[in-house]
Amino acid sequence: MFDRTRISFVVAGVTCAGWLYLPAGAGRVPCVVLCHGFSGTMDRLFPYAERFAAEGFGALVFDYRSFGESDGEPRQVPDLDGQRHDIRAALDLVRAHERVDPARVALWGNSLGGAHAVTVAADDPHVAAVVAQIPFNGFPRSVEGRGTTDTLRLLAAITWDAVRGRLGLSPHYIPMVGDPGELAVTATTEAEQHIRTLTGGGSATAWRNVVAPRALLAMMRYHPAEAAARLRRPLLVCVAADDKETPLHLTRQLADRAPRGELRVYPGTHFAFYTDPELRERVAADQVAFLRLALP
Secondary structure, three states, rough: OEEEEEEEEEOOEEEEEEEEEEEOOOEEEEEEEEEEOOOOOOOHHHHHHHHHHOOEEEEEEEOOOOOOOOOOOOOOOEEEHHHHHHHHHHHHHOOEEEEEEEEEEEEEOOOOOHHHHHHHHHHHOOOOOOEEEEEOOOOOOOOOOHHHHHHHHHHHHHHHHHHHHOOOOOOOOEEEEEEOOOOEEEEEEOHHHHHHHHHHHOOOOOOOOEEEEHHHHHHOOOHHHHHHOOOOEEEEEEOOOOOOOOOHHHHHHHHHHOOEEEEEEEEOOOOOOHHHHHHHHHHHHHHHHHHHHHOO
């Protein structure tokens, strides 16, 4: 059994919304702060938070500014620096909570959130452990199913959105997920299934299949493996063997560079972590076991 409480915190004058899950009972507990991906929303992380809470951990989920239930304008604009500031504020909130043991707080991140979790923890010695699930660690040289023309179209959209941002104009939005050949951040044969997973399942979601792509410029220079080399706490990296979006040869560098890094490779693709219930259960069980050791 667990309790679920609505929370909010302010970062740079913007209110971020979230939910705090706590095991029923008294006493301080370890806690996991969960960080979603590039255009994600916290409602897609509710099952993870529920699982951690059922296992005796506190769990905090929240939306980055301009996404989901959090404030911030313009909407659907990822800001890498801003997202990391949001994570630091979320850490401050749970550490100050009367039911949370501040010495046993971990970061958990999915995709881009996994990159952020490693980067933030590398500069915060009070983070007790990190779980990075299918984490971003730089773009691959080529993406299966995306030809030269598609790449140039995407680069043009990114550049135009960045220019509009510098001029203070409204964002130039494109889809987050699309079919091969479509102009989208991720164009994949699994697109339809992935979108159905994000928007279906009988539960409401704040996720929208639209995003301002300007942040992809910053991501081209973002290599969390450099931060992983400074990370002194236990790190579990969970990756997919056939991942095309965050490929194994890049993601494994996080575990290799971290002094206390551990790599777990699972069958399937990047999107199997969202769409395959059996895989998600296997991964969750491994993560719980890791956190039990890291947050005794």
